Amino acid sequence: MTGWLVVNHFVKSKKFMEIFNMLQEAAERQQVNLIKKTNVELMCGLFDYDNISIFEKPSFILFWDKDIRLANFLEEKGFRLFNTASAIEICDDKSLSHIKLSQQGIKTPKTIVSPKIYWDVDYEKEEYIDMVIETLGFPLIVKECFGSFGRQVYLVQNKDELIELLKSLGVRPILFQEFIESSKGRDVRIHIVGGKMVTSMYRYNDNDFRANITNGGKMKEYTPADAQIELAVKVCDALGLDFAGVDILFGENDEPVFCEVNSNAHFKNIYDCTGVNVADYIIRHIIDEINGFNLDMKLYAN
Ligand SMILES: Nc1ncnc2c1ncn2[C@@H]1O[C@H](COP(=O)(O)OP(=O)(O)O)[C@@H](O)[C@H]1O
Ligand SMILES: [Mg+2]
Known part of the structure; x- marks a missing residue:
């Protein structure tokens, strides 16, 4: 079986290369020819989709980027994307994930999605x-709606600080959120593939x-409670995710509270922490989906 691993042309750091290599190695172990393609090579309107060689024609696309316009175009062209364009889009925007999940009975921190603004606002x-x-x-x-690695998440102590921050963020989309004090500096990351937990870690x-x-956090192996696993699985089901990393906060009495979900969650750290290679599970899941194995199992289960 041949597939494409779609990555971003402009992202070249070691952190990302490691993930791409782990995915390609996992594919090789399972006899899948996973060809790396960038979003520049595949540009809508430039790439010749009608003349892909039979050796390169993909049965699936593992879309490891957030170029949502390209993802949509590829789906229009009839390719099966993992994750799907809509799942990636909703995960990428923290306000969209909140809106979808809070309506599905998933416990989230109290959240206010800021109105769209076009130019500087006189917040006073x-x-x-x-x-x-x-x-x-x-x-x-x-929180900025688009961000990762904790870099676009801010804790604000008073109104002056808030106004100063909002001014510095300009017109970027943001949300305001209740601070879950009982989870200060700690959370649980659970990796789900094909609706099942693959591995998890405690971060502090x-x-x-x-x-x-x-951002300097440490990690420990962790056996999540059933309620935490259930929340992570429910999040992935609700958003139609084939795989994801779900961050869960500790609410009152350790009640699981949804923090955020990553459609392209990095898995090198969790591999170092637990020895579990999420890439192997992702490739297995894709093969099963393409071969209709998961569908057969679902029909059988019914
Ligand atoms: N509402 C919250 N209350 C307490 N801690 C939070 C809250 N939201 C985020 N955090 C902390 O900040 C970290 C980063 O937030 P997150 O939404 O996961 O953004 P990122 O995409 O940057 O990882 C989380 O892992 C968690 O430790
Ligand atoms: Mg996070």
């Missing part, structure tokens, strides 16, 4: 800022409210 004069403060209290979290940071490893 906007009453809704006071309503946000009244609803969430301090400290509160501000004693010096920062964000647990991300890239």
Whole structure:
């Protein structure tokens, strides 16, 4: 079987190359010819889709990027994408994931999605800022809708700090969120593939409210509670994700609270922590889906 691994032409750091290599090695172990293609090579309107050689014609596309326009175009061309364009799009935008999941009975922190703005706003004069403060209290979290590795997540202590931050963020889309104090500096990352948990880890940071490893957090092997696994599986089902990394916060009495979901979650750290190679599971899942094995099993189960 041949597939394409679609990556971003402009992303060249070691951190990403490691993931691409792990996926290609996992494919090779399972006799899949996984050809790397960039979003520049495949550009809509430039690439010749009508003359792909029979050796290169993919049975599937493992889309390891967030170039949602290209993903949509490839689906229009009839390719099966893993993950699908819509799943990637919803995960990439933290406000869209919140909107979808909070309507499916999934416990999330109290969240206010900021209105769209086109130019600088005079926040001192906007009453809704006071309503946000009244609803969430301090400290509160501000998140840019698009961000990763904890870099675009902020903890704000008072109104002056909030206004200063909002001014610095300009017109970027954001949301305001209740700070889950009981989860300060810690969370659980669960990797789901094909609706099942593959591995998980506990992440913690004693010096920062964000647990991300890239931001200095540490990791430990972790056996999640059933309720945490159920939440992660439910998130993936609700968004139609073939695979994902789900971040879960510790609410009151350790109640699982959804933090965010990553459609292209990095899995090198969790491999170092647990020895489980998520890439192997992703490739297995794709083969089963393409061969209709999962479908047969589902029919059989019914
Ligand atoms: N509402 C919250 N309450 C407490 N901690 C949070 C909250 N939201 C995020 N965090 C912390 O910040 C980290 C980064 O937030 P997250 O939404 O996962 O963004 P990113 O995509 O940058 O990883 C989380 O792993 C968690 O440790
Ligand atoms: Mg995260």
